[in-house]
Amino acid sequence: MPEDPIHHIDFDELSSRAISQPLVTHIYTADPSAHVFGGKIYIYPSHDIDAGDAFDDLGSHFAMEDYHVLSMNSPEDTTAEDHGIALEVQDVPWAAKQMWAPDAAEKDGTYYLFFPAKDKEDIFRIGVASSQSPAGPFTPEPEAIRGSFSIDPAVFKNDDGEYYMYFGGIWGGQLQRWRTGKFNAADEQSPFAHLPMDHEPALCPKVARLTRNLLEFDETPRDVKILDENGVLLLQGDRERRFFEASWMHQYNGKYYFSYSTGDTHFICYATGDNPYGPFTYAGRILEPVVGWTSHHSIIEFQKKWYLFYHDSSLSKGVTHLRSIKITELFYDENGSIKTIAPYSGNP
Numbered sequence: 001m002p003e004d005p006i007h008h009i010d011f012d013e014l015s016s017r018a019i020s021q022p023l024v025t026h027i028y029t030a031d032p033s034a035h036v037f038g039g040k041i042y043i044y045p046s047h048d049i050d051a052g053d054a055f056d057d058l059g060s061h062f063a064m065e066d067y068h069v070l071s072m073n074s075p076e077d078t079t080a081e082d083h084g085i086a087l088e089v090q091d092v093p094w095a096a097k098q099m100w101a102p103d104a105a106e107k108d109g110t111y112y113l114f115f116p117a118k119d120k121e122d123i124f125r126i127g128v129a130s131s132q133s134p135a136g137p138f139t140p141e142p143e144a145i146r147g148s149f150s151i152d153p154a155v156f157k158n159d160d161g162e163y164y165m166y167f168g169g170i171w172g173g174q175l176q177r178w179r180t181g182k183f184n185a186a187d188e189q190s191p192f193a194h195l196p197m198d199h200e201p202a203l204c205p206k207v208a209r210l211t212r213n214l215l216e217f218d219e220t221p222r223d224v225k226i227l228d229e230n231g232v233l234l235l236q237g238d239r240e241r242r243f244f245e246a247s248w249m250h251q252y253n254g255k256y257y258f259s260y261s262t263g264d265t266h267f268i269c270y271a272t273g274d275n276p277y278g279p280f281t282y283a284g285r286i287l288e289p290v291v292g293w294t295s296h297h298s299i300i301e302f303q304k305k306w307y308l309f310y311h312d313s314s315l316s317k318g319v320t321h322l323r324s325i326k327i328t329e330l331f332y333d334e335n336g337s338i339k340t341i342a343p344y345s346g347n348p
């Protein structure tokens, strides 16, 4: 890994320039998936802990064991309420470890928590758990979703009533191991094995329509194609624009906005399209790099204003796997382009 630049940062000075402060400080939280349920904002984050695992490019240091649900009455709230443990890895029959970025959806009064975790063979799968309350606790299904793989599920309800799951993440998220349709276990300690060459198209995130009970894929996952301004798939070497992880989907003025993290270049970017499957054309950056290695977000509309939920590692003074969720308002210009957000005022 390159030298970690965080030792040169004055975190008190940085926090004074941050455009937002952590929404909770009693635990570390990350990967905030926010939704408005019953007029209130519910946030489904990862619950970061320090389990003592060393930093590596496979993300072994992200050794999370449970989820907490948070809520806010309004985006103006400076803190979020913690509803306690909503699901623990020990209660999920198929899962062994690493409960990474989750998401949630509501249908017919039932709430569904979608979450990735490594199974007993060290393969990331995506599971579902349900509850009668948006705050949980959630009861897991005994098996992971059939045909699921990789990480970072984001579930989008389309205006025709169908639900779609976007997912995937490279390196530790294992998406590159599924290029042939089967899990490739060779070179398992390398996050770079099985990736395309720089001149080849980048790996695509995946999308699958869910069954009516939201417990299964209703189709084989398809590629989410992200194209450049010439209609060509983004290349693997285009590291400031290509997909890495952290899918999110929202709609604005009838357009579909697929947003994601570029991982090792640390941007949150977006691409727009005309339907939930895409293709999507790259449209720009939403968020400049935050303190910490990862960047992960969600976007919601609340009372006709738009908000970005995101995280950084400023509270932990730069510890990569101890992050804190934040919120800031998001603005569009008259053409529907999202205005890029700088997470700290002044010079980075």
Ligand code: FUB
Pocket: 030, 031, 046, 062, 100, 101, 151, 152, 169, 245, 246, 294, 295, 296
């Ligand atoms: O929280 C663990 C992983 O870090 C997430 O799944 C990724 O999106 C990154 O934020």
